[in-house]
Amino acid sequence: MARRLLRYGVLAYLAALLIVPVGMIAYRTFGHGLAPVVDALTSAGALHAAYMSILVCVLAVPLDVVFGVGAGILLARRRMPARWLVNSVIDLPFAMSPVVIGLALFILYGRGGWLGGWLAAHGIQVLFNWPGMVLATAFVCLPFVAREVVPVLEELGTEQEQAASVLGARPLQTLLRITLPAIRWALVYGVVLSAARALGEFGAVTIVSGNIVGQTQTLPLYVDEQFGNFNPTAAYSAGLLLAVIAILILLAMTLLTRKRAREHE
Amino acid sequence: MIEARNISKSFGDFRALTEVSVSIEPGRLTALLGPSGGGKSTLLRVIAGLEVPDSGEVRVEGRDVTRVPARKRRIGFVFQHYAAFTHMTVWDNVAFGLKIARTPRDQARQRVTELLDLVHLDGLARRYPAELSGGQRQRMALARALATAPGVLLLDEPFGALDAKVRQELRGWLRRLHDDMHITTIFVTHDQEEAMEIADEIVVINHGQVEQAGPPDQLYDHPANEFVMGFLGPVTRLGGELVRPHDIDVSTGRHPAASEAIVERLVSLGFTTRLEATLADGQPVTVQLTRAQAAELDIGTGDIVFLRPPHPAGAAAGLVPASRPGSARP
Numbered sequence: 001m002a003r004r005l006l007r008y009g010v011l012a013y014l015a016a017l018l019i020v021p022v023g024m025i026a027y028r029t030f031g032h033g034l035a036p037v038v039d040a041l042t043s044a045g046a047l048h049a050a051y052m053s054i055l056v057c058v059l060a061v062p063l064d065v066v067f068g069v070g071a072g073i074l075l076a077r078r079r080m081p082a083r084w085l086v087n088s089v090i091d092l093p094f095a096m097s098p099v100v101i102g103l104a105l106f107i108l109y110g111r112g113g114w115l116g117g118w119l120a121a122h123g124i125q126v127l128f129n130w131p132g133m134v135l136a137t138a139f140v141c142l143p144f145v146a147r148e149v150v151p152v153l154e155e156l157g158t159e160q161e162q163a164a165s166v167l168g169a170r171p172l173q174t175l176l177r178i179t180l181p182a183i184r185w186a187l188v189y190g191v192v193l194s195a196a197r198a199l200g201e202f203g204a205v206t207i208v209s210g211n212i213v214g215q216t217q218t219l220p221l222y223v224d225e226q227f228g229n230f231n232p233t234a235a236y237s238a239g240l241l242l243a244v245i246a247i248l249i250l251l252a253m254t255l256l257t258r259k260r261a262r263e264h265e
Numbered sequence: 266m267i268e269a270r271n272i273s274k275s276f277g278d279f280r281a282l283t284e285v286s287v288s289i290e291p292g293r294l295t296a297l298l299g300p301s302g303g304g305k306s307t308l309l310r311v312i313a314g315l316e317v318p319d320s321g322e323v324r325v326e327g328r329d330v331t332r333v334p335a336r337k338r339r340i341g342f343v344f345q346h347y348a349a350f351t352h353m354t355v356w357d358n359v360a361f362g363l364k365i366a367r368t369p370r371d372q373a374r375q376r377v378t379e380l381l382d383l384v385h386l387d388g389l390a391r392r393y394p395a396e397l398s399g400g401q402r403q404r405m406a407l408a409r410a411l412a413t414a415p416g417v418l419l420l421d422e423p424f425g426a427l428d429a430k431v432r433q434e435l436r437g438w439l440r441r442l443h444d445d446m447h448i449t450t451i452f453v454t455h456d457q458e459e460a461m462e463i464a465d466e467i468v469v470i471n472h473g474q475v476e477q478a479g480p481p482d483q484l485y486d487h488p489a490n491e492f493v494m495g496f497l498g499p500v501t502r503l504g505g506e507l508v509r510p511h512d513i514d515v516s517t518g519r520h521p522a523a524s525e526a527i528v529e530r531l532v533s534l535g536f537t538t539r540l541e542a543t544l545a546d547g548q549p550v551t552v553q554l555t556r557a558q559a560a561e562l563d564i565g566t567g568d569i570v571f572l573r574p575p576h577p578a579g580a581a582a583g584l585v586p587a588s589r590p591g592s593a594r595p
Contacts, residue, residue, distance in 0.1 A: 159346060160350055160351070162335070163344060163350070164361070164365075165334070165335050166314075166315070166340060166342040166410075167336070167361055167365060167409070168362055168366055168413065169336060169365050177361075182351065182352055
């Protein structure tokens with residue numbers, strides 16, 4: 001009896017917190033039928049925002065994969081003096097508000113910043129442009145791949161890699177043929193989580209992008225702008241699109257987990 | 266010829282090897298034998314190039330290879346826990362070294378087929394390591410190590426993780442394999458029976474140093490010290506000397522060189538009988554008798570017996586002055 005109460009309690013709580021609000025968006029979005037939604041989503045602004053979101057995501061996630069695998073190998077394999085420090089620095093983006101990350105990048109890459117001046121002199125515009133948005137997004141999503149990969153690498157140990165090296169494999173061959181395939185599931189999870197987070201990123205990107213309509217506006221920024229401009233249909237439609245993407249990603253994760261479980265039987 | 270000269274290696278505060286020198290004759294099966302933590306695996310890994318020694322050098326055919334990376338040493342290495350490539354099939358595991366060496370496809374296919382045949386895994390090529398038993402996994406690891414026709418085969422406690430019956434089988438099988446291929450082989454074990462059974466040469470390693478090296482019989486009959494004697498077989502103490510329990514002469518009649526003892530227990534172990542007795546000074550002593558000897562003596566608990574070491578006092582334990590440690594063939 002108590003267990004059943006707990007179960008319904010949890011379900012009700014989940015509903016209140018997640019399902020009802022998302023459902024409300026869906027309800028409001030289609031309040032005037034399908035046509036306005038299609039119009040809203042195919043408007044030039046929405047399409048460009050979607051394009052920017054995808055572009056930033058596609059560029060930022062590989063950066064995080066490279067960093068995450070590198071940091072993961074360092075953390076799992078090397079005895080570093082300041083291991084605890086590196087370990088907590090990797091989690092920094094989890095703890096820090098994205099807005100603060102955006103501000104930090106703004107200061108670093110701005111006209112008077114350490115890197116900004118030099119880059120501007122070489123004709124590279126980072127702020128208010130896609131490179132800055134990619135950097136900000138990559139920073140915010142930094143921990144996902146590393147956090148997925150480290151425990152798997154630790155469990156894997158180094159014997160397989162040693163076996164490969166004795167069989168003549170160079171370090172790069174060992175990485176590509178042994179290490180990466182062995183951690184592939186952790187990598188897939190890390191990538192999926194990073195991609196989900198990247199698509200939804202708002203705080204850091206708002207600051208470094210300048211939110212220039214039709215240029216540096218991503219979907220979340222578009223939602224915010226349309227909402228502020230009393231254009232609820234556009235805001236709800238784009239918002240619902242983001243929610244649907246998130247749900248699809250979660251679904252993909254669930255399917256992958258099942259496939260993985262089967263493979264391990 | 267593989268030579269390790271004055272190898273020292275520490276891990277933090279732990280000294281795994283101290284000035285170890287060993288020579289390994291080509292074409293032979295050599296065992297590095299010793300208790301856990303004694304340094305034998307570290308020595309094997311230094312020879313393989315998986316560890317770089319703090320000092321000393323490794324020479325193969327006279328060439329210094331101390332700092333040559335493992336992948337260039339043309340060795341086969343079998344790990345205790347198999348180190349199977351878990352995401353590859355048995356076939357791909359065995360073919361790995363050939364693929365890295367860019368062996369032509371047809372040649373590689375033929376070689377892998379041969380090897381899987383050799384290790385009796387021919388029907389399991391499409392399986393993944395997780396679908397194999399421990400013994401099968403270890404045979405796969407062996408085939409993988411042999412694929413590139415290495416000059417030396419190194420095995421680190423190869424049967425340590427297997428149950429007794431499979432271990433016994435693989436042991437005999439490794440010996441036959443070695444007799445067929447004559448590849449210079451070094452294996453690490455803490456099991457003296459395993460070493461005695463299949464090795465041509467045994468190097469006893471303890472506390473990071475070589476205690477003695479030589480053929481199994483020589484080590485058994487003429488151990489350099491009490492450690493080697495105790496490690497290679499059962500021992501008991503009689504008259505201050507370490508002796509083998511089956512070498513003690515037992516009689517019911519008094520003898521000038523014999524020690525008097527009182528029988529505590531007789532344990533029948535099938536073909537042999539274990540006699541447990543206590544000497545006049547209270548020291549326990551164990552004697553191993555054949556069943557016929559025990560029957561002939563016709564003794565029971567509480568009887569007095571007279572125990573004589575195998576040789577006249579002095580040379581009793583069969584200990585010889587320490588042969589120069591480090592040479593596998595003194």
